[in-house]
Amino acid sequence: MEFAAYHLDDGIYDEMLQPNGEPREHSRLLYETLCQLSSEEIGSIQERVTRSFSNEGISFTVYGDAEANERIIPVDCLPRILPAAEWRHLEIGLTQRLAALNRFLDDVYGDARIIGDGVIPADVVRDCPQYRSEMCGVSVPHGTWVAVCGTDLVRTNQGFQVLEDNLRVPSGVSYMIANRKVVKTSLRRLYRSSRVRGVEHYGRLLQETLRELSPSGRNDPCIALLTPGVYNSAFYEHMFLAREIGAELVEGRDLLVNGGFVYMRTTSGLRRVDVVYRRVDDDFLDPLVFREDSLLGVPGLIHAYKLGNVAVVNAPGTGIADDKSVYAYVPDMIRYYLSEEPILANVQTHLCRRPEELEYTLDNLENLVVKRVGESGGYGMLVGPHSTPEEREAYAEQMRANPADFISQPVLPLSRAACLVEGRPEPRHVDLRPFVLHGTTTRLVPGAFCRVALRRGSLVVNSSQGGGGKDLWVLED
Amino acid sequence: MLSRSAQGLYWMGRYLERAQHLCRLLQLQVEALVDRPVWEIHLGWSRIYNALNRQPPFGGIQFDKRDNYTLADSYTLAGDLTFERSNPDSVWNCFALGRENARQMRHRISAEMWISLNLAYLRIQKLSIEDIWKTSPENFYAETVEEIHTFSGVASTTMYRDEGWHFMQLGRCIERAQLSVALFLAQMATAKLYQDSPDADCTALLRLYHAFDAYDRKHSLEIQPDQVLDLLAADPMLPSSLCRSLDSAAEELAAIAHGPSASSSAAARRLAGRLQALIRHEWPDRQDREAMLRQIGEHCRNLHNQVMAAYIDYSVDDAPVH
Numbered sequence: 106m107e108f109a110a111y112h113l114d115d116g117i118y119d120e121m122l123q124p125n126g127e128p129r130e131h132s133r134l135l136y137e138t139l140c141q142l143s144s145e146e147i148g149s150i151q152e153r154v155t156r157s158f159s160n161e162g163i164s165f166t167v168y169g170d171a172e173a174n175e176r177i178i179p180v181d182c183l184p185r186i187l188p189a190a191e192w193r194h195l196e197i198g199l200t201q202r203l204a205a206l207n208r209f210l211d212d213v214y215g216d217a218r219i220i221g222d223g224v225i226p227a228d229v230v231r232d233c234p235q236y237r238s239e240m241c242g243v244s245v246p247h248g249t250w251v252a253v254c255g256t257d258l259v260r261t262n263q264g265f266q267v268l269e270d271n272l273r274v275p276s277g278v279s280y281m282i283a284n285r286k287v288v289k290t291s292l293r294r295l296y297r298s299s300r301v302r303g304v305e306h307y308g309r310l311l312q313e314t315l316r317e318l319s320p321s322g323r324n325d326p327c328i329a330l331l332t333p334g335v336y337n338s339a340f341y342e343h344m345f346l347a348r349e350i351g352a353e354l355v356e357g358r359d360l361l362v363n364g365g366f367v368y369m370r371t372t373s374g375l376r377r378v379d380v381v382y383r384r385v386d387d388d389f390l391d392p393l394v395f396r397e398d399s400l401l402g403v404p405g406l407i408h409a410y411k412l413g414n415v416a417v418v419n420a421p422g423t424g425i426a427d428d429k430s431v432y433a434y435v436p437d438m439i440r441y442y443l444s445e446e447p448i449l450a451n452v453q454t455h456l457c458r459r460p461e462e463l464e465y466t467l468d469n470l471e472n473l474v475v476k477r478v479g480e481s482g483g484y485g486m487l488v489g490p491h492s493t494p495e496e497r498e499a500y501a502e503q504m505r506a507n508p509a510d511f512i513s514q515p516v517l518p519l520s521r522a523a524c525l526v527e528g529r530p531e532p533r534h535v536d537l538r539p540f541v542l543h544g545t546t547t548r549l550v551p552g553a554f555c556r557v558a559l560r561r562g563s564l565v566v567n568s569s570q571g572g573g574g575k576d577l578w579v580l581e582d
Numbered sequence: 583m584l585s586r587s588a589q590g591l592y593w594m595g596r597y598l599e600r601a602q603h604l605c606r607l608l609q610l611q612v613e614a615l616v617d618r619p620v621w622e623i624h625l626g627w628s629r630i631y632n633a634l635n636r637q638p639p640f641g642g643i644q645f646d647k648r649d650n651y652t653l654a655d656s657y658t659l660a661g662d663l664t665f666e667r668s669n670p671d672s673v674w675n676c677f678a679l680g681r682e683n684a685r686q687m688r689h690r691i692s693a694e695m696w697i698s699l700n701l702a703y704l705r706i707q708k709l710s711i712e713d714i715w716k717t718s719p720e721n722f723y724a725e726t727v728e729e730i731h732t733f734s735g736v737a738s739t740t741m742y743r744d745e746g747w748h749f750m751q752l753g754r755c756i757e758r759a760q761l762s763v764a765l766f767l768a769q770m771a772t773a774k775l776y777q778d779s780p781d782a783d784c785t786a787l788l789r790l791y792h793a794f795d796a797y798d799r800k801h802s803l804e805i806q807p808d809q810v811l812d813l814l815a816a817d818p819m820l821p822s823s824l825c826r827s828l829d830s831a832a833e834e835l836a837a838i839a840h841g842p843s844a845s846s847s848a849a850a851r852r853l854a855g856r857l858q859a860l861i862r863h864e865w866p867d868r869q870d871r872e873a874m875l876r877q878i879g880e881h882c883r884n885l886h887n888q889v890m891a892a893y894i895d896y897s898v899d900d901a902p903v904h
Binding site for chain 2 (some may be wrong): 371373
């Protein structure tokens with residue numbers, strides 16, 4: 106395999122190669138191995154990886170795509186490599202960030218000191234659709250509102266930056282493990298020589314975290330993973346995790362609340378549930394408290410939760426902390442709660458709720474990415490440089506009508522990693538989503554779901570928008 | 583275990599058994615197209631449709647002595663029973679539903695079971711009646727049966743023997759018993775229509791149940807329809823006989839702990855026991871086999887309903903709490 110035609114761009118960080126075309130030190134072994142492989146050999150490795158995903162049915166569902174209910178997630182066989190020091194930096198930064206976010210949630214649903222002290226404007230919090238007034242005054246076990254966090258990180262020539270925090274029901278960890286399982290066996294000698302840190306113990310760490318959060322006095326807690334069902338885009342992951350942590354995979358109809366306790370319907374009667382690891386959005390969790398038309402949730406669940414008879418993970422209401430407007434204040438939260446400087450930087454963000462920032466955004470639409478605060482998964486986004494004048498005009502109209510619904514950010518030159526495209530290495534933009542767990546203590550496996558924008562030139566890495574995955578190797582010291 | 587998981591595994595067992603049974607029937611039927619007389623081919627199709635309680639796509643099956651018509655009709659009928667999406671009992675649908683139940687219960691079955699089933703599903707999904715008809719359609723049916731056998735073998739060596747296993751096996755046994763009853767009744771009905779038919783038809787049944795050798799050992803080489811039916815229905819040593827299916831259903835049910843209501847699960851066990859008694863002790867002396875088969879079929883449907891009521895759809899008001 107040759108890298109002669111591999112395109113490097115001074116403005117874009119390449120994960121494998123330096124600007125002079127030499128491999129970065131931590132990627133040298135990978136580079137040399139790839140150079141020794143023929144196109145046929147690497148092609149057959151890729152084919153094997155793809156076939157393995159298909160045979161194992163490692164899929165996701167695309168909403169509104171009736172033809173392809175189960176779509177196999179595309180995976181690229183070339184790993185992306187992070188040296189130990191870079192990972193250590195991320196690990197410390199992510200731990201710091203999650204600590205501040207949990208403190209923020211505890212505060213904002215409590216005394217709201219951060220608002221009183223003028224660090225965050227009250228309307229940014231209270232106008233946010235993810236703010237759940239029902240959670241005010243609720244004391245969550247160990248102050249852990251977010252037990253499972255999936256933070257999206259991108260790298261530019263300036264270093265790593267946090268693109269967004271996913272604090273509700275972050276997904277992708279199953280693909281991280283599936284990628285590893287198949288890529289390491291396909292590149293077995295390289296993997297062994299590279300001294301890569303394992304990620305396969307994620308299930309054990311998640312189980313330990315969930316057990317820590319179970320109501321006190323329950324020695325052998327019963328954990329249930331609540332899924333919206335088989336039509337949910339992440340159903341494969343729900344099933345995968347239920348198996349990994351030895352939990353029952355339940356839907357709302359399997360659970361009921363009686364006398365303030367949650368039970369599941371089993372073949373021998375009702376069994377008390379201690380921890381609900383929910384993969385259902387707040388809106389649908391409990392029709393008595395949130396959306397009353399929800400058929401996915403469990404009537405009375407929030408009542409049982411407030412009584413302390415069951416743990417709900419992540420806690421309802423955590424969406425306020427990953428709102429795209431609130432995101433802009435996370436560095437201030439870190440300074441406010443922890444008295445520390447943020448280790449990981451935010452992406453510069455313009456809140457269109459502020460007239461001057463709206464004006465700036467409208468004037469520079471062509472060069473910005475504009476996002477709706479309530480959307481995720483890459484939906485409802487305008488990527489300025491890739492948009493038509495008509496699209497920009499239509500978007501601008503919506504922004505003028507509801508400025509608070511929008512934020513804008515510069516178009517980031519996301520770093521690129523080598524991907525196998527038609528038998529040749531080609532650079533594609535990537536990000537990474539590590540998963541941080543926190544019960545009474547913080548745990549994370551050294552790895553992440555590395556997302557790839559598979560379409561040439563595309564910056565959108567979301568699986569639902571043509572993105573795929575890549576294995577991320579964190580090396581030992 | 584979670585009631586819905588038990589239900590999913592139970593239905594997975596049922597659908598895969600149904601797919602396998604139909605594949606075996608079709609395999610023998612398309613083999614007959616090679617060298618059997620036209621009337622026998624018609625009889626075979628009539629029996630299959632009768633057993634499935636389904637109307638053929640172009641109305642009734644007409645007896646026509648011309649080979650060309652028979653082959654063209656057979657192509658349409660095989661397509662209807664194998665790949666037709668609107669036919670809920672087609673092989674394609676049974677397989678897809680079995681696999682869908684497995685997909686939803688992947689955390690309850692072994693990874694090896696899932697992969698073996700998914701691989702078979704991916705193969706079938708790509709095919710059409712045109713594809714399999716081009717060469718030898720019997721190979722397609724044989725391969726599909728083989729894949730289901732492989733799945734069963736993988737399951738028996740890798741699946742944890744908890745309640746999930748027993749519910750899956752129970753589903754298979756009840757399904758097999760019901761399919762056998764329906765097939766025997768269809769055999770009786772078609773025999774009446776083709777009264778001058780010789781024994782070739784019973785030969786196909788013996789092959790379907792892998793019972794040729796057993797019949798040879800027990801009886802003479804001369805095929806007697808009554809003796810064939812006795813063997814297939816009431817011989818406890820024949821692995822897929824009706825009797826063996828009912829014995830296994832009772833055994834699986836006994837292996838599952840009592841449900842929330844002891845009386846409901848006891849009622850299901852009693853019914854399973856009654857079914858065993860019927861086939862083992864009453865069958866040999868009963869003259870009216872057809873009525874007895876109908877009675878067994880009715881009891882099988884009730885057994886299914888009682889299992890659902892005892893373990894899956896029970897009222898939570900009086901259910902014990904653990």
